[in-house]
Amino acid sequence: MRHAAIIGTGAIAAAHAEALRAAGERVELVAVVDVDAGRATAFAQEWGVPRTHPTPAALLDAEDLDLVHICTPPRSHLPLALECLAADVNVLVEKPPALSLSEIDTLIAAERGSAGRLATVFQHRFGPAAIRLRRLVSEGVLGRSFVAKCDTLWYRGDAYFDVPWRGTWESEGGGPTMGHGIHQFDLILSILGPWQEIRAVAVRQARNVQTEDVSLALVTFADGTVASVINSLLSPRETSQLRFDFERATVEVEHLYGYTDAHWTVTPAPGHDEVVAAWRGDQPLVVSGHRCQVAALLDALDNGETPPVTLADTRNTMEFVAALYASAFTGAAVKAGEIGPDSPFYATMEGIGAPWADPR
Structure with missing residues (x-):
């Protein structure tokens, strides 16, 4: 043991x-x-x-x-x-x-x-549906990937930020991009593979914090897929949504903090009903929570x-975060691999500084 x-x-x-x-x-x-x-x-x-x-x-x-x-x-x-x-x-x-x-x-x-x-x-990488989706993508069952979206639309009121370490660059490293939406776009990165370029905006609209409370990115992946990624803490109807439009089917999930197979839908393109049969799994009630990842970790040991998830996997996701902030704060597109030790966004996600008012 x-x-x-x-x-x-x-x-x-x-x-x-x-x-x-x-x-x-x-x-x-x-x-x-x-x-x-x-x-x-x-x-x-x-x-x-x-x-x-x-x-x-x-x-x-x-x-x-x-x-x-x-x-x-x-x-x-x-x-x-x-x-x-x-x-x-x-x-x-x-x-x-x-x-x-x-x-x-x-x-x-x-x-x-x-x-x-x-x-x-x-x-969320470890729910049965995500594992199945990665397998179907790798096997070519779904055909080419064209379009994707990744929405983390959550709500956190002012009281949430009364905890001293929340909402600061020094203690939390960022806002919903870093601490909330990261689960969803890590999942989309694990499915679509290497990202190539990000164009982004980040704003502080309502919460009295140092960091953003909303960000949005337009992403191009190495395989040509184009995707939108939204991270919000200002959305009263909370939801976590992913959508993938492949050549042969649209695959979608909507949940909040964890999904089962029941949260996913597959809509085949005309003439490709075989995709629905390929999607069916045998673990419909398993939730994409810590239990799944700990089991996978113990299997590996x-x-x-x-x-x-290895540090190489993690670095890819964290580079995505850094590139999103860099694009949002500089107004320029950022390509994968651009943020090295000479970039202000390498040592801190704040980089050159957020373009809004002084911190609280």
């Missing part, structure tokens, strides 16, 4: 604990850490965790661990991940795994010198493979 620990026992930690519990005898959650000792104790009691530790260093010193789940606010992800990799422990880190491309490259360098590996929580 593998041993896991959780650092940070806030709201998202419960999803990780539930996923570990669902894995049964494959893994045991043996310890937790939190800066609030009382919260750590309460979490441990709720989830039947035998031990708490006051610091990550104490955790890594005392426990024989296969896996650490990092569930803290974004600014702390990099130093905690580096600490775990230095101890040769595998890491599963919540999104965003770092605040910039520079920090991602720091993690890549650290991973090279470690026996541990780092995976990012992008759980058991097989001696690198756990998904």
